[in-house]
Amino acid sequence: MTEPLRLGIAGLGTVGVGVVKIVRRHAEMLERRCGRPVVITAVSARDANKDRGVALSGYAWESDPVALAKRDDIDVFVELMGGHEGPAKDATEAALATGKNVVSANKALLAIHGQALAEQAEAAGRVIRFEAAVAGGIPVIKSLTEGLAGNEITRVMGVMNGTCNYILTRMEATGQGYNTLFEECARLGYLEADPNLDVGGIDAGHKLALLSSIAFGNKPAFDDVVLQGIQRIELEDIRHAADMGYRIKLLGVAQRTARGLEQRMTPCLVPANSPLGQLEGGTNMVVIEGDAVEQVVLRGPGAGEGPTASAVAGDICDLARGFRISTFGQPATSLQDLPAAQTGLPAPYYLRLGLQDKPGALAKVASALGDAGVSIDRMRQYGHSEPTAPVLIVTHKCTSTMLEAALESLASTDVVDSDPVALRIEEL
């Protein structure tokens, strides 16, 4: 096959412009590697007059992405608009309905509508690739779906939201609080239009749901992902964690348990000297564990023009080379509805609570925990000037159900201020 692979690119933001640049700059290289030219036929974005720093006059312009998707002079619809409803969804469906393959960077769309889209694609004999939707430039979808296809995957973990990791590592490095760094991220343009997508863990949860589907053969089930954001993490949590040899990361974990599929994206304590613990700033990391390969760790930039465009370009090259694969690595109709595991495997937990300065207060806390079956591994009360003493507790392993009971029991004492912060400790 030596005819050009013809692209229609919808969305000319940072990533779209990055893809245009790669296709133009590396035309010869791509043709050599793929065995055929890769060309852009048409593009689509909201504003046709904006200067994007790249020449677009050689391409047909469509103001409507659905019209772009339906053009009969494109082979691949490249969806870089974002959003899980509206134009992105309509255009993706239109592309599949008119016989196009799809390359997408849209994690929300795929995490929420991935099953239906995969079924539509496969019924039409077309494919959807989405390397850029998860962990930016890291070829993690390819590694999991193809390179590690001989493995029964046992666990997937990852730090996959660069903004959260930036905030958490900068808190430790600079001693600035969460709110200060949140404002800094807003100024630097690191936050999604709805910041809760980042700091609430939703964006990273979408990514986890996609990896989990490939790893465990379940229909993407974003609604089953247990989500907890980083908004309540305080400087003192980060310091306490550091004192004990841990760092706090917004960590995704997906694994099959006897009770079903566990998927969670929550702030956890991880050993400071582990690869995940050492991850700085906006870098992403995914850890894949399989029955044959043991453990593979992939690390790279989680966002940005070049890295994300690199992932899109990899998918385009696959299609140019004629690779065809099911969206989630096996036929969409064979994906299962795995039950969501209600509680994770037992783990130790970190608790931070404000203890009132009353005689016997610490004893009350200890008994509340003990009554719930949660035993204490370590406890420290720090020196303090306010009337409330910060107390940090590390529990022995317990289930999240036991922990919730213990937190309820704590709330019913009259010595603990407000909601304790409870973070799982992952020994990895």
Added chain:
Amino acid sequence: MTEPLRLGIAGLGTVGVGVVKIVRRHAEMLERRCGRPVVITAVSARDANKDRGVALSGYAWESDPVALAKRDDIDVFVELMGGHEGPAKDATEAALATGKNVVSANKALLAIHGQALAEQAEAAGRVIRFEAAVAGGIPVIKSLTEGLAGNEITRVMGVMNGTCNYILTRMEATGQGYNTLFEECARLGYLEADPNLDVGGIDAGHKLALLSSIAFGNKPAFDDVVLQGIQRIELEDIRHAADMGYRIKLLGVAQRTARGLEQRMTPCLVPANSPLGQLEGGTNMVVIEGDAVEQVVLRGPGAGEGPTASAVAGDICDLARGFRISTFGQPATSLQDLPAAQTGLPAPYYLRLGLQDKPGALAKVASALGDAGVSIDRMRQYGHSEPTAPVLIVTHKCTSTMLEAALESLASTDVVDSDPVALRIEEL
């Protein structure tokens, strides 16, 4: 395509047995993922009667791997014998000549004869895949050839010999010397039959030549790899390096320079807190840098039954799924003969020399270096009981040509004992 993909496996050592186990244990999973059954038709090894802990009676047995390769009831010849001449080469050629695709774990064969084999395969419309030949279970060939295909690769680095990394990290951890740990590796079966393949850097050099060919589009040129083994590294080098915040690694680096393609596999000092510096034991790590993706780091087990079989199985799944790609990511006939860069980019160097206890000795060393244009960044003379004082020097950046001149100039003084140890410092 739903007919089974039929495998002929030559070589039933650790890796071969691992592949048989995966194909048997995961038959259903592989069929679901690949869309067709993957079956073993025939196997070949030296000793038909040896108990390998896995049932082989269902497969045809060939004592001659060439006969296996020629069988008309196999689609894929899986070469897990090793060795760059003799049966492995003959059988691979026979497989291609009779229309089979090839999956190989044989880094030596491909580094030395890869160009001819790739040309033979492509002329016959067949493919050779070799994920298991480089960095064990890490899907690095796939990441570089496919996932990062949209990048002009600027540099590839890696720690890719687990035995060397085991020896170097154990020297630091236990304070035992090189010879003691070499003997330990021999006892544990960590060494190749010819140990120089490991500790001389040859095995890792083969791997680098393969990565370099994919990254830079050159014909695999193992003879151009500058090789230096770890045999002369002493405990004091490791300690000196640690004092300065470095660790010593057998590090491969391939990059295009203005003077040609630089490929080297030599012990280097790398920052102790860098991902490469923190790599322990038999784990491998590959760092890939590209113009779009910036930097991706891949880490995983570099050897062993499961991880290596996982890589072989990934290649088998690709073939079952119908993926077809040129051996080195672009047609073999388009690969270039890039000139080998005679000297690497300038870098600082670590020197250890034994200085005789004579007045003015240190001054002579300093002038010898200065005369060769090599300036000194740091110098330390350690306390000593022997007549020779250990002196360690860190130079400012210089080329390897300048360094060699400086070493010659040092040798011509009458104050330096024996050959200094000179190790490049890679700031990464």
